[in-house]
Amino acid sequence: MSTAVSAQAPPAASGSFRWLIVPDDPAVEPSRDLVGGKAWSLWRMRSLGLRVPPAFVVTTEACAAYFAGGEQLPDGLADELAAGIRLLEQQLARTFGGGERPLLVSVRSGAAISMPGMMDTILDLGCTDEVERALAAETGDPAFAAEVHRRFSCFYGRLVLGCTEELDELPDTAAVRAAILEDTGESVPTDPWEQLRGAVAAVFASSRSRRSVAYRKHYGIPDDLGTAVTVQAMVFGNLDDDSGTGVLFSRSPVTGAREPYGEYLPRGQGEDVVSGRVTPKPLEHLKDTHPAVYDELIAAADRLDREGADAQDIEFTVQRGELFLLQSRPAKRTARAAVRIAVALVDEGAITPAQAVRRVTAEQIRTLLRPTLTEGAADGAELLASGTSACPGVATGLAVATPEEAQTTPNAILVRRSTSPDDVHGMIAAAAVVTEQGGTTSHAAVVSRALDTACVVGCGAGTVDRLVGRIVTVDATGGKVYAGELPTSAATEASDDDLRRLAEWATAQAPIQVLAPGADAPGPVFDADELPPDELGEELPEIPAGTKTVRGAVFTTPEGVRAALRSGVAAIVAEHRLPVLLAAIEHSGGTS
Amino acid sequence: MLDPYQLTLHSLTLKQLATAEQLAEVTGQDLAELEAGLEKAVAAGEVMAAKGKYMITPKGREVLDGVYPQAFTALRGTADVTDAMNAFETGVNKQVLSLTTDWQTKEIGGERVPNDHADADYDGKILDKLSRVVDKTAKVLAPVIALDPLVDRFLDRIRDALTRAEGGETDYVSGVRVDSVHTVWFQMHEHLLRMTGRERPE
Numbered sequence: 001m002s003t004a005v006s007a008q009a010p011p012a013a014s015g016s017f018r019w020l021i022v023p024d025d026p027a028v029e030p031s032r033d034l035v036g037g038k039a040w041s042l043w044r045m046r047s048l049g050l051r052v053p054p055a056f057v058v059t060t061e062a063c064a065a066y067f068a069g070g071e072q073l074p075d076g077l078a079d080e081l082a083a084g085i086r087l088l089e090q091q092l093a094r095t096f097g098g099g100e101r102p103l104l105v106s107v108r109s110g111a112a113i114s115m116p117g118m119m120d121t122i123l124d125l126g127c128t129d130e131v132e133r134a135l136a137a138e139t140g141d142p143a144f145a146a147e148v149h150r151r152f153s154c155f156y157g158r159l160v161l162g163c164t165e166e167l168d169e170l171p172d173t174a175a176v177r178a179a180i181l182e183d184t185g186e187s188v189p190t191d192p193w194e195q196l197r198g199a200v201a202a203v204f205a206s207s208r209s210r211r212s213v214a215y216r217k218h219y220g221i222p223d224d225l226g227t228a229v230t231v232q233a234m235v236f237g238n239l240d241d242d243s244g245t246g247v248l249f250s251r252s253p254v255t256g257a258r259e260p261y262g263e264y265l266p267r268g269q270g271e272d273v274v275s276g277r278v279t280p281k282p283l284e285h286l287k288d289t290h291p292a293v294y295d296e297l298i299a300a301a302d303r304l305d306r307e308g309a310d311a312q313d314i315e316f317t318v319q320r321g322e323l324f325l326l327q328s329r330p331a332k333r334t335a336r337a338a339v340r341i342a343v344a345l346v347d348e349g350a351i352t353p354a355q356a357v358r359r360v361t362a363e364q365i366r367t368l369l370r371p372t373l374t375e376g377a378a379d380g381a382e383l384l385a386s387g388t389s390a391c392p393g394v395a396t397g398l399a400v401a402t403p404e405e406a407q408t409t410p411n412a413i414l415v416r417r418s419t420s421p422d423d424v425h426g427m428i429a430a431a432a433v434v435t436e437q438g439g440t441t442s443h444a445a446v447v448s449r450a451l452d453t454a455c456v457v458g459c460g461a462g463t464v465d466r467l468v469g470r471i472v473t474v475d476a477t478g479g480k481v482y483a484g485e486l487p488t489s490a491a492t493e494a495s496d497d498d499l500r501r502l503a504e505w506a507t508a509q510a511p512i513q514v515l516a517p518g519a520d521a522p523g524p525v526f527d528a529d530e531l532p533p534d535e536l537g538e539e540l541p542e543i544p545a546g547t548k549t550v551r552g553a554v555f556t557t558p559e560g561v562r563a564a565l566r567s568g569v570a571a572i573v574a575e576h577r578l579p580v581l582l583a584a585i586e587h588s589g590g591t592s
Numbered sequence: 593m594l595d596p597y598q599l600t601l602h603s604l605t606l607k608q609l610a611t612a613e614q615l616a617e618v619t620g621q622d623l624a625e626l627e628a629g630l631e632k633a634v635a636a637g638e639v640m641a642a643k644g645k646y647m648i649t650p651k652g653r654e655v656l657d658g659v660y661p662q663a664f665t666a667l668r669g670t671a672d673v674t675d676a677m678n679a680f681e682t683g684v685n686k687q688v689l690s691l692t693t694d695w696q697t698k699e700i701g702g703e704r705v706p707n708d709h710a711d712a713d714y715d716g717k718i719l720d721k722l723s724r725v726v727d728k729t730a731k732v733l734a735p736v737i738a739l740d741p742l743v744d745r746f747l748d749r750i751r752d753a754l755t756r757a758e759g760g761e762t763d764y765v766s767g768v769r770v771d772s773v774h775t776v777w778f779q780m781h782e783h784l785l786r787m788t789g790r791e792r793p794e
Contacts, residue, residue: 116758441689
């Protein structure tokens with residue numbers, strides 16, 4: 001277990017600021033309203049005894065003062081920013097804006113409630129021509145130093161100066177600077193302190209951007225809720241052979257198994273990974289070369305997994321043999337992993353079954369229950385068309401050429417040259433969609449994914465003529481269309497232990513009954529699948545007043561479940577119960 | 593410019609099987625004026641009505657095909673508009689489609705899987721980019737907007753959809769049954785193509 005080596009920051013300083021908070025004392029929890037959610041998380045990591053790069057926060061009070069004073073940084077803030085930077089310099093023995101070992105910082109926004117439209121993170125602030133030279137000398141890597149400078153200029157141009165031109169593609173700092181000047185008439189400051197003040201003011205201003213204001217208006221959030229600004233020291237993973245950067249998952253994001261999984265880039269910096277300049281190594285490399293750092297990292301991951309009661313995705317940097325944790329957040333995961341992790345956390349006593357059913361989405365279960373071609377089924381089958389998979393799934397039916405036929409033919413396979421908004425009503429009715437033209441971002445692909453309808457795109461000219469009028473099987477997972485009906489197989493809720501347990505828990509939590517076909521359903525029953533095709537538009541069908549049970553494919557979609565709940569019916573009939581239960585729970589609100 | 597009757601007819605090429613209220617949302621027309629137009633179009637055999645929903649007939653499409661060249665002479669004859677449309681197709685339109693795809697799917701452990709919307713940061717970054725692209729679209733299409741204010745209305749509706757998506761209503765990016773970013777973007781795209789007489793690329 002690591003220790004907070006840098007916790008010996010001058011304690012007196014924390015209390016003496018008007019506009020800053022230094023969240024470095026494990027015993028003193030900062031107010032989320034004052035420092036924002038991100039800075040609070042930093043403090044949380046530190047209070048768990050984990051090492052994070054030193055930081056200070058400009059409070060939401062300073063933001064309020066900024067607006068009260070006519071969009072000017074309040075009196076005294078500039079001096080306090082300088083004092084805050086001095087604290088970071090002392091802790092890391094680096095100098096802001098120059099010296100042999102330059103200090104760079106990140107600047108990010110943070111409100112108590114996260115809000116869209118606020119300024120993104122600026123990395124590498126404090127970079128100048130002089131700093132670039134010093135960084136090149138210190139790391140022995142002039143290309144890296146140049147890249148840091150170029151990237152910082154892009155951040156500053158886009159986020160502070162509001163440049164809308166594409167900057168990321170430009171080759172060097174000079175080109176970026178020229179493009180910014182051309183577009184905005186302003187330049188990236190060459191004084192690092194001016195950069196810092198400009199960035200802080202830009203974060204404040206972004207809390208009243210058009211988007212932020214529209215968002216708050218729509219959701220009734222008070223308009224005077226400003227933002228805090230976190231200023232954090234950058235650490236370097238490319239200083240020597242005892243440095244590097246990486247990412248660690250506390251559980252496998254693919255299977256959900258409780259085993260660490262990750263990548264490590266020796267002598268690497270975040271920029272290297274982002275730009276693809278180098279390929280990282282498996283985490284085992286760190287274990288082989290620096291076993292003590294590896295053990296500390298694994299212990300930290302366990303701690304964060306336990307504290308967060310969820311699988312964590314942890315970014316870290318090793319600087320001269322010292323481990324720094326940069327960020328920890330709930331890990332992304334496949335559908336299979338989501339199910340395994342939710343059930344495992346219940347077994348570990350970390351969460352309750354009621355929480356577990358909120359950790360898995362209806363969409364994830366639909367993915368797991370999706371049928372696939374039975375293994376070997378395609379051997380010897382006649383291949384009629386092949387293209388790109390746009391939305392996975394398997395469907396068999398009669399191939400038709402128009403959306404109107406798709407509406408009147410059960411299980412139709414709609415085959416089009418390409419699709420447009422004119423075809424949407426047919427795509428809703430079809431069991432699968434096949435197109436001649438277009439790729440994974442075409443209209444057909446986007447709409448099919450939104451409908452979770454199997455879809456193969458880009459099968460080439462002549463596909464419509466070849467398919468229409470025949471019974472075909474679309475294997476959209478493999479991007480193929482075969483003649484005739486091929487056998488399929490699928491997992492079921494009953495055949496998988498994790499799914500069976502989740503279904504039990506979800507049944508107890510859901511605000512509505514979900515019945516299997518054939519179960520006793522309370523009447524009157526409304527069946528959307530029996531509506532005449534001309535009543536099936538792009539919108540949901542109207543549920544007649546007094547209906548007790550609804551059935552039909554549309555009521556297994558998120559919109560359909562929402563409509564059923566709103567109309568107050570008692571039950572939904574669905575072949576797969578779990579995704580409908582989860583959608584109902586998700587819609588009924590509450591927190592995990 | 594289309595006259596009010598033609599505009600009503602035109603709106604049915606942007607939204608199929610729509611109610612009068614939904615069409616009014618698309619065009620911003622007064623509901624009574626729009627309903628009167630629909631009634632006249634049904635009598636002329638240019639529109640079919642079924643249970644409060646309307647659909648344009650092949651005859652209605654022919655009428656429009658005859659109307660467009662005169663209605664949009666100014667637009668079609670402007671070099672700035674041609675440049676703007678070229679920039680639109682190769683730039684922001686491609687970006688929106690690719691961002692929509694990123695919204696629907698993401699990569700995990702080397703696999704492309706459906707986005708479960710459990711990662712607020714991932715979603716937030718895409719919404720940020722979408723928002724910037726929409727703002728840029730207003731700039732790119734400025735020469736078109738100068739001649740056809742309806743394009744501005746589409747952009748406003750796209751921003752409304754973005755706001756709802758930002759609030760967690762995730763189907764407002766690519767959902768089919770709601771006025772999502774993608775739904776309205778495609779309406780706008782179809783509108784632009786019909787005005788300018790261009791073919792849909794891809």
